[in-house]
Amino acid sequence: MNKDIMICGVGGQGTVLASKIIAASAMKEGNAVHSAETIGMAQRGGPVTSHVRIGEAFSPLIPIGGADILIAFEPSEAIRNLRYLKKDGLVIVNRVPVKPTSLGCSTEYDGKAEIEFINSKCRCLVVDSDEMCKPFGSSKFFNIAVLGAAAGTGELGINEKTIRDEIISIIPAKFHEKNLAAFEQGCKIGENNYANQ
Numbered sequence: 065m066n067k068d069i070m071i072c073g074v075g076g077q078g079t080v081l082a083s084k085i086i087a088a089s090a091m092k093e094g095n096a097v098h099s100a101e102t103i104g105m106a107q108r109g110g111p112v113t114s115h116v117r118i119g120e121a122f123s124p125l126i127p128i129g130g131a132d133i134l135i136a137f138e139p140s141e142a143i144r145n146l147r148y149l150k151k152d153g154l155v156i157v158n159r160v161p162v163k164p165t166s167l168g169c170s171t172e173y174d175g176k177a178e179i180e181f182i183n184s185k186c187r188c189l190v191v192d193s194d195e196m197c198k199p200f201g202s203s204k205f206f207n208i209a210v211l212g213a214a215a216g217t218g219e220l221g222i223n224e225k226t227i228r229d230e231i232i233s234i235i236p237a238k239f240h241e242k243n244l245a246a247f248e249q250g251c252k253i254g255e256n257n258y259a260n261q
Contacts, residue, residue, distance in 0.1 A: 068115075068118070069118070069133045070126055071083045072138070081207055083116050085234055086220070088233070095118045096119060096120070130150065134148065136156065136158065137162070138162045140178055143181065152187070153186065154217065189213060189254065197209065200242045200246055212248060212254065
């Protein structure tokens with residue numbers, strides 16, 4: 065399998081953990097995997113982008129126009145990285161804005177214009193981190209929930225059971241129950257959206 069997956073967001077959202085689970089799951093299924101993180105600011109709130117390349121690749125970084133899937137934890141970061149998406153690629157984007165430090169202090173920003181723009185330009189699944197995480201009492205489970213949404217579309221190319229196994233392997237045992245529940249909820253959202261495409 066050849067698949068290029070880009071994950072973007074801001075520091076503190078768990079983008080790196082999500083990319084590690086994708087990479088580990090793909091390797092578990094016998095694929096070669098290259099991955100890399102590009103971190104704009106090494107602090108909470110700074111932009112973070114993870115590249116996961118499954119299959120043959122000459123570089124761990126996805127070229128412009130090369131990503132099959134862009135998983136965006138934040139609307140403005142989706143816009144910033146949209147140039148990496150293939151023409152027929154899929155964007156999975158969180159509608160809830162988390163103002164990155166790159167936007168500055170005085171900018172008015174609610175993410176609505178960004179979501180409208182993304183919807184007008186490409187195939188898009190818009191998810192809501194507040195709604196997805198409400199049953200779990202914390203937005204910290206969004207990274208696993210959105211990973212479930214990506215798996216549920218079927219476009220990730222990785223078996224859902226393999227991802228569940230890697231969640232159990234990578235995440236401490238005391239967090240298994242809520243993370244697996246978040247993953248299942250995300251899978252249902254992805255499956256329902258994909259059925260309606």
